[in-house]
Amino acid sequence: MQREETATDKSDARYPWRCVPISHRVQEPTPTSLELRTVTKPDLPTQYAPAEVETRSYERWVAEGYFRADPASGREPYCIVLPPPNVTGSLHVGHALDHSIQDALIRRARMRGFETLWLPGTDHAGIATQNVVERELAKEGLTRHDLGREEFVRRVWQWKEEYGGRILSQMRKLGDSVDWSRERFTMDPGLSRAVQTIFKRLFDDGLIYRAERIINWCPRCLTALSDIEVEHSDDEGELVSIRYGDGDASIVVATTRAETMLGDTAVAVHPEDERYRHLVGTEVELPLTGRRIPIVADEHVDPEFGTGAVKVTPAHDPNDFEIGRRHSLPSITMMDERGVVTAPGPFEGLDRFAARAAVVAALREQGRIVAEKRPYIHAVGHCSRCKTVVEPRLSLQWFVKVEPLAKAAGDAVRDGRTRIHPPEMAKRYFDWVDNMHDWCISRQLWWGHRIPVWYGPNGEVVCVGPDEEPPPGYEQDPDVLDTWFSSGLWPFSTLGWPDTTTDLERFYPTTVLVTGYDILFFWVARMMMFGLYAMDGKPPFREVALHGMVRDQFGKKMSKSFGNVVDPLDWIERYGADATRFTLLRGANPGADVAISEDWAAGSRNFCNKIWNATRFALINGATVPDEPPAFADLTAADRWILGRLRSVITAVDEAYEDYEFAKLCDALYHFAWDEVCDWYVEIAKIQIAEGGERAERTRLVLGYVFDNLLRLLHPLVPFVTEELWRALTGKPSITIAPWPTTKGLQEDPEADAELAEFRHLVTEVRRFRSDQGLKPGQRVASRLDLTGTRLAVHEKAIRTLLRLDEPTDSFSATARLVVGSATVEIDTAGAIDVAAERRRLEKDLAAARKEAQQAAAKLGNEQFLAKAPENVIAKVRARAAQAEADIARLEAQLAALPAG
Template structure:
């Protein structure tokens, strides 16, 4: 039947989200698979399966294959890191995409690697040597860097081993590290090109500075929190030129070079242009008008300290103000006077006390909550500091990055995230790329004895007697090259020619600016206007089931390795993917992980049942030889294949999971397997055909599930088909000729009848396991041929002699009469019903009470009121049902 088996190749196309040209036929080796154990044990399967995948080379890309390429470069985790729940989500999404692409016939490359994580790694090693009573300065730069490399070899890369536990199908033969020789060559090459093009420069600017780590920080390395401080109102000047400013950092007044007010603030119009005395210093400073000032903050007048505040620095540039540095790199006051040598936080109360003594303190507002930046590595309060640093001139690069998304060369998914991207690239400030560390890519600039400067390329040598710049590059600089440096750039390699631009980037929306925009800038610059990826897929943060951000403080942090140990990698992955909507945060809970484990077990049990009953995956019988149930499940399979493909196209992983979960559990396991039991019991051709249909459906279902839950599907598929690996099996293709609306309608009627009879049995107090006699009036309906299956599904025996019905149910044209005599303990059933009735009446009373409360109706949201109304209506229906049932028992 050709593609009816779901093994047909996809149609040609060049769009990476359309099927590739037909791939060469894959020869599947027949293997002998032992009988399945009664229960699925992930621990017994996962490690050995993963190692077999690796050793067989299934993950290894071949740039010369001729197939349509599909490439993802893994966002490189820090070498210091371990697998956290955010990684697990990110990797599960990427693996699902890569595994599906591989099955669809693409030449897939998922390239793994690690980031050297400059400041984080240096801090780790500094803590290690501190245990020996040493500092990095005791060792010296060369010995310290050698020590970091040794630590990296011994302890780094732990996360790579953990990725194997999750099932990441990455190409381990191409593993990269941001300080590998090849990647270091790429860093030096692009720095030299940018420098020669005038896009890298050295200048004094305000940067984020950590007084403990003694380095500049990128914005992403600064964590902002609402801290409790005080807002101090200080009187500057005197008499007619008196003006009051408000500040949270009074110690920085020692470096003030102006007071600023808004140009349209009439309160201060008469003071603009005048000079006043700065308290404690005796210096005269001007009052300037600048639109940056917020008239609503404090008094509407602000102190301007250009050397210690980024906004003040810009005001200073606009008004040609002097920048006075009043503290050193450790946060110690260097301004001469009584505060010299004090730590910045010691100086703060000392300055306030001195001002109070002079009668300069007008008001102190405390507590005052305000945003304070902290070093994300050590927690130290960050100090904005004027410093001589290296910068990238981003304007032309950022414009190119914006244009690439606007003209469709790269698309951002979900599309509404593009606005956030444009907000950043259209208003990007020059990027500080130098760090005062020893671990990282050394800035390739050398200084001569006469103060001259030369930038040295990777194949060049510095002039004799020149000294290299001591700083290293921001980690994000080398990470920005990741999509092409990992493929061999600046050399023209087969990998670069074949796999660039990469197909998809999957990452969290929180680093859209810090990493994605920078990769776009450098990729377009280095690769002749070709962006580094065709699609950027953004996901959200992982939260608990209540929507709370995960943190140690809340005690709700999930360790994915713990879940993998307890529930298996498949259950962990499925739990994460089932909540993954594009651009939205992902809620998870341990209860859902247990549910995902149960789902894997359900698939296991269904396949085991099929194998025990002789199911085979050897193609389908002719359509006219199939039963209605067979035609129904095959028709439903085609719909599900189409739905899964459509959801994958839009990166709707939650929809993929939901469609497959309900098809597998509700339709295959709960309905078709149960209907198949009757057909298998019938023997003959019906039974043989059922074995082939059941085998075919499970074969396709396992392949559809494989990208999500790879381990259990591999084990089951090998057992079902006897073939080598599901990884190299083709992706199922929908077969429209198998769609059968008539069969679907007929089985829908059967399902409705069975559901109503089950509910009726429960209302009658019949135990689910008890068999009772019943008369089914199916004559003249489409369900007549299904009587044996219906009786089996609802445990109804044919009526015998003396059959006397005690209850009657009508479902459409079907009448069901049941003899419940002797099957029910009337006293126990009455007690159960009375208990349920009391609960229903209590629920109704509570809901009705709320609806009678005028304040609730006036203040509660409309959806909350509607929810209570529904509760009241449902409780009322339940009361009527239970009262009727009790009356029937009494009669």
């Protein structure tokens, strides 16, 4: 994604600033040099009120068609398809981060002159949506079986139409500049047609098949689950070691699922394990059943783990299933789809967990329990929807043969057709696609894309395409497809595939996919496989930009149980959408987790307010926006310095965008806006404007030019406040279609930089000195300045204004003296401070600092604390100790410098 200046150069006609539909805009004459447009600038309220601005601005953007893509424009395309949130969902903090990044990218691309398409939509979310509607039915005392399939599906559609758009309205609150005219849903007729088309192609190519395999099964939802629908947690359980057989022919195995022994069909050991070599090929009696099972040798077994012998239950464990296939072992299903034991005997009819306890008790009674470890912490999979413990289960399902598809997906990244950011994440991608297992795509649900396979009365099997009809008398497969099957088509099905559409030709491959690294393996890999297969080797996106999970300020995962979950809608209501977005973006480094806190959101709101107040100052003082920066030769050092800094920041921001380094670009803009523009240049500009004349007019030009460009640089990150301010500053309709800033006409001035660095250093040191002397910020005092040998003589008036330093009088008597570089500042504090009161204040602060230093030293001297405390806690104590020592030194120096009395 190299920066293309020509993309902006060729799109001047897009920015005539008229409130007419984009397709009807015409080009205005370009003003020459510093010619200024005469505009009527609306007054800004004294305070920024997000709630009053955001809805109004967003509705106007949509009404004016600023977000709508025009495939016939001739401009270079830039396309993002929004990862479709579940139709059942609401905007959570992960969505807010994901959407803020995408919106920043698309807004910047729009300003750079690209033909942008950000395509929105939602996923039908099979299990989640079916569960929601089933819960609603339960309130009426009904099940889906009471309604029947057709009526139940009708009820789900009804629910979707009534409640399914909640997250889309919340996206508007965040400011998502998506093309609403192209909104899609994974079960729209067009997308359903795409699903049927690709299923049939894969089926006809022998890449879809039906077979018995071990799958993730939810006994509550009664369906297969994809890997991403299984959440793993470390749960307490028990590890029991069981002796199979007796005497020298016995062997001990360990398991956390004792009940599954009822379906064991072998015991396996490693072929080179000397301990068991004499037993390989023999049989041993399976306790509680009376069955005899073989002992087999298989290289899958780890001889170093446990006893080096494992029980083999092919129907209830994926590894055991593969061992069973290699050794032609029978598969015995010992429980049904609801997790109830079906094996004949005393445990039949028991729930799996009740059976576990009963089996262990029976084995203990027979003296076959060799060891028990309780509690035993181990990873357990849970259904992400209902939290039920997932059961590995042998089941007849539909699968995609992924090997050729996965190889193509790996090759596309290896040969550079698709680039992954950050690059180090590519290894994790390859680990997945190079070792991918066949994908179970069938779900035992009623809501979803029905599998387009029909069965004849004599066992015939027909796969039916979207424009075909099944033979008379055939019945359709009852299962539906995994939700990830249809969402895997999202980058091209949403653009009109399988038809050849203008959108598909213009916007595929899409420019970038922005998503969390946690679904790199599941969703990204599937889209890559399907895109390359369906689109003749063209990957679905040129770049994949991965971000991390949102965590709290301590780096802790957000969880309701921890009480640290952030609701972005709550933050939007309290701090505004811009502050919410900026807080998330300022922590977003490629591939890294994002830490946030409410204090940081409040800080982002303060930043927006700072920009608001500074722009108001510029407006009140007559700032005017030129089309080019004023001629540098006519400007003061401060003017040249801030324009040079603007050039550097534009370059830094552009470079950071290319690598998706949002934290870096936010930091650059934050410090430029707050520290350099607001805290320094605005203050200097006040003084220069007050002088009047040509200098004041040139300052107004510089002020207008800097704020115009600053607001445009900030717009992709904080769109609402910049829209309101930029319209007021320029009198133009919308910043959303303003051109992206460039460095044209700007230059860096090392001499001005050095001069302003000296100026800022002097002012900063004197301010600190005044504070140390107990002078209030606004308090005026007499002073003598000696600026001989410095470049600051021309700045004496500005220095005195900023530091509240009056000219010395005849009675001037210096009571304090400060040397900063080659400059000397003498101050007469006589009568300016209450020496006795100041001494008491400093002594009180000094006592507190000494106490803090003692407490920190005591902790750092405690070996137990150092051994047990987390490193970040120890680091904080060390920082407190260092700060306390610095405070002590500063306060002692201030006390020593006080006049006697």
